Amino acid sequence: MTEYIATIGLETHIQLNTRTKAFCSCRADSRDDLPNTNICPVCTGQPGALPSPNAEMVRKALRLCLAMHADINPVSYFDRKNYLYADMPGGYQVTQNYQPIGVGGWLDVDMEDGRTVRIHIDNLHMEEDAGKTRNEDGVRLIxxxxxxxxxxxxxxxxxxxxxxxxxxxxxxxxxxxxxIDVSEGDMEKAQLRCDVNVSVAPAGADRPGKKCEIKNVNSIEAVRRAVNAEIKRQTGELEAGRPVEQWTIEWDDEARELRKMRSKENAVDYRFFREPNLMPVVVSEEMIRKVRAEMPELPRERKLRFISQYGLPAYDAGLLTAERETADYFEETLKVYDGDPKRVSNWMMNEILRLMHDLGISAGALKVRPADLAEIIRLVEGRTVTMATGKQLIDLVQESGKSPAEIVNEKGLAMVSDDAALREICEKIVEAHPKEVAAYLAGKETLLGWFTGQVMRETKGKADAKRAGEIFKRIMNYELEGVHNERL
Ligand SMILES: [Zn+2]
Structure with missing residues (x-):
């Protein structure tokens, strides 16, 4: 059996979340606009219109370069990539072909199987996006x-x-x-776009296999499926003794199938040349220093620090650093609550992430603030409220915006741990359920949990469950025992 090795390269386009477009003052975000209402002579390629570069674009590109550990070209240029396409009105795209802003770079990625793989980057360059076309009733709309x-x-x-x-x-x-706030990064909104090159070759082959390119896959799970399908297809060809042809492929995620778009023609000649209407992009040492100084601690570094500083499992650290606001929330809570970080992590993973998910909002937008979470954890730890009430408090604070202590007072949610009060409730339950009592006494000890559950129901989750369990045991094992035997 020959073993085959797949090699994959990713080409990503990251839409920057600047306020305005790259070379004019039209808004960059036109999601809510009617077609062709957020345009001007520059972005529609009118003859004689003069572009002027957006400083925010350069700063954001620089920030991404630094986060990717790329070398910065102190001087980079814009070039014209010439081709005729309906959504490119000037007949060319402004890009950086010869001297891009960032060269090299890498990202360390912790894989699902525990390995860390360093993914190297060829270069990072700025360019402008094209318009959009679609077909409607046989008419091409732009x-x-x-x-x-x-x-x-x-x-x-x-x-x-x-x-x-x-x-x-x-x-x-x-x-x-x-x-790092350079893009919203939503693949479904095409703010992050990805073309994937896949080639498969027998292990140990001295030449890589022919590359096939899968175009515009628009979700991460779709990339996973498309690449798996393409690896399978190419491996099948090689096993059947057929050469892999160099194709450009489209992935239909709904049908879960690959479609050949075209055989890869010879490289198109884009006749690149320096864009004459734009000055070079000059990045000073001072500018780099400033962007670097504003850079937050990066996600992987923060995850590793959560593991080493707080002793969190990698799984927790990964979830808590999925978004910067979530990581901030965790550390803000720890500033107020100075107990076990793992306890805060558990509350975050079970309750806060659930709430964020239910409401579809980020940690920063929650009404339950880190100080509230810290207070709730302390109320539970100090046995002022039960765990069940603590969980309830998360939702109640979110709904009302009031402090946890205020809600406990108002709603009388303090834990019932007073023996006399608990005993009264337990006795009533024992009286009302003779069958369950008999079964328990006949040896079905797991029923104790059921009895405790009844107390929790009776008190709407406010009873001290451990205490209730002890009281039940005392009533049934010692006090009822005699009565029960007489009945036999
Ligand atoms: Zn414009």
Whole structure:
């Protein structure tokens, strides 16, 4: 059996979340606009219109370069990539072909199987987005609202060898661009776009296999499926003794199938030349220093610090650093609550992440603030309220915006741990359920949990469950025992 090795390269386009477009003052975000209402002579390629570069685009590109550990070219240039396409009104795209802003770079990615893989980047360059076309009733419609929105294109070196690795890399890249606030990174909204090159060759082959390119896959899970399908297809060809042809492929995620778009023609000649209307981009040492100084601690570094500083399991640290606001929330809570960090992590993972998920909002937008969470944990630890009430408090604070202590007072949620009060409730339950008592006394000890559950129901979760269990045992094992035997 021959073993086959897959080699995968990813070309990603990252839409920068600047306020305005790359070379004009039209808004960059035109999601809510009617087609062709957010345009001007520059972004529609009118003859004689003069572009002027957006400083925010350069700063964001620089920030991404630094986060990716790329070398910065002190001087970079814009070039014209000439081709005729309906959504590119000027007949060319402004890009950086010869001297891009960032060269090299890498991202360390912790894979699902525990390995850390360093993914190298060829270069990072700025360019402008194209418009959008669609077909409607046999008519080709064009919307230029997106034309001229700034992008950074990043191409990986062939460091990836499975669909899972490609998917994890994309997840980490999306996390990074959101974390450093250069892009919203939503693949379904095309703010992060990805073309995937796949080639399969027998292990130990001295030449890599022919590359096939899968175009525009628009979710991470779709990338995983598409790459798996393509690896399978190419392996099948090689096993059947057929050469793999160099194709450009489209992935239909709904039908879960690959479609050949075209055989890869010879490289198109884009007749690149320096864009004459734009000055070179000059990045000073001081500018780099400033962008570096503003850079937050990056997600992987923060995850590793959560593991070493707080003794969290890698799983917890990974979830808590999925978004910067969540990581901030965790550390803010620890500033107020100075107990076991793992306890805060448990509350975050079980309750706060659940609430964020239910409401579809980020940690920063929650009404339950870190100080509230700290207070709730302390109320539970100090046995002022039960665990069940603590969980309830999370929702109640979120709904009312009041402090946990205020809600406990108002609603009378303090734990019932007073023996006399508990005993009264327990006795009533024992009286009302003779069958269960008999079964318990006949040896079905697991019923104790059921009895405790009844107390919790009776008190709406406010009873001290451990105490209630002890009281039940005393009543049934010692006090009822005699009565029960007489009945026999
Ligand atoms: Zn414009």
């Amino acid at each position: 919307d230029f609202n997106r034309a001229g929105v700034p992008l950074v294109e990043m191409v990986t070196q062939p460091d990836l060898h499975s669909a899972d690795e490609a998917a994890v890399y994309l997840m980490r890249l999306r996390q990074l661009v959101r974390w």
